[in-house]
Amino acid sequence: MGHAQQHSEHYTYADYLAGPEDVRYELIDGVAYAMAPAPTRIHQRVVGELFRQVANALQGKPCQSFVAPFDVRLPRAGEADEAVDTVVQPDVLVVCDPAKVDERGVRGAPDWVAEVLSPATAGHDQITKLAAYEQAGVPEYWLLHPTDRVLTVYRLEAGRYGRPEIREMQGAVPIGVLADVTIDFALFPE
Numbered sequence: 142m143g144h145a146q147q148h149s150e151h152y153t154y155a156d157y158l159a160g161p162e163d164v165r166y167e168l169i170d171g172v173a174y175a176m177a178p179a180p181t182r183i184h185q186r187v188v189g190e191l192f193r194q195v196a197n198a199l200q201g202k203p204c205q206s207f208v209a210p211f212d213v214r215l216p217r218a219g220e221a222d223e224a225v226d227t228v229v230q231p232d233v234l235v236v237c238d239p240a241k242v243d244e245r246g247v248r249g250a251p252d253w254v255a256e257v258l259s260p261a262t263a264g265h266d267q268i269t270k271l272a273a274y275e276q277a278g279v280p281e282y283w284l285l286h287p288t289d290r291v292l293t294v295y296r297l298e299a300g301r302y303g304r305p306e307i308r309e310m311q312g313a314v315p316i317g318v319l320a321d322v323t324i325d326f327a328l329f330p331e
Contacts, residue, residue: 154214155223165210169273171226180259186330187257187287188232195235198322204237204252212246215277222248227273232257235319250274252318255283271295275302281318285310287329 150156151171160166165176180188192208199206213234215227222245234251236242241249254274256266266284274282275297282302284293290310295302296317308314310326 154225168228192233214248250277250279253281258286
C-alpha cells in the first residue's frame with residue numbers, strides 16, 4: 142500500500158464506488174493509493190486479537206468496533222458523499238456516534254483508529270494517513286509494529302497530534318478515548 146496511482150486526476154467517493162470491485166484502494170485528498178496484497182499472517186493475527194479485545198470490551202456499550210475492509214469517509218465540510226475525496230480502510234476502528242455509521246461504512250472521524258504496520262504500509266500509515274486522521278479530527282490513533290513490538294499513540298490536542306507516546310507492546314494499555322477499554326498485549330502473538 143502507499144503507492145499512488147500514476148494519474149493526475151482528482152478522485153472522489155463517486156469514482157471510488159464506480160471503480161472495479163476486484164481492485165482495493167484508498168483515497169486521500171483525491172489521490173488514489175493502491176492497497177497492498179493480502180496482509181501477512183502475523184498482521185492478520187495482530188489485527189484479529191486487537192479487534193477481539195476491543196469488541197469484547199465494548200459489548201453492551203454504545204460504541205461500535207469495525208475491522209477492515211470497512212470504508213471510512215472523511216469529509217472536510219458538509220459536502221455530499223460523492224464529493225468526499227478521502228476514503229480509508231483502517232485495520233481496526235471504533236465509532237461512538239451511531240449517526241456516523243451507515244450501510245456504506247462510516248462518515249466522519251472515528252473515535253479511535255489502529256493501523257498494524259507492515260513493510261508495505263509503514264510509510265503510508267505513519268505519514269499520509271497520520272496527516273489525514275489529524276485533519277479529520279480522529280481523537281486517538283494507534284500504530285502497532287508487530288515485528289518490533291512497538292506501539293505509537295497519537296492523541297489530538299487543540300486540533301493537532303502532539304508528541305506521540307511510544308512504548309513497547311507489553312502489559313495492559315488503556316485506550317485513552319474509550320473508558321474502560323484496555324488492550325492486553327500479553328495475549329498478542331509473538
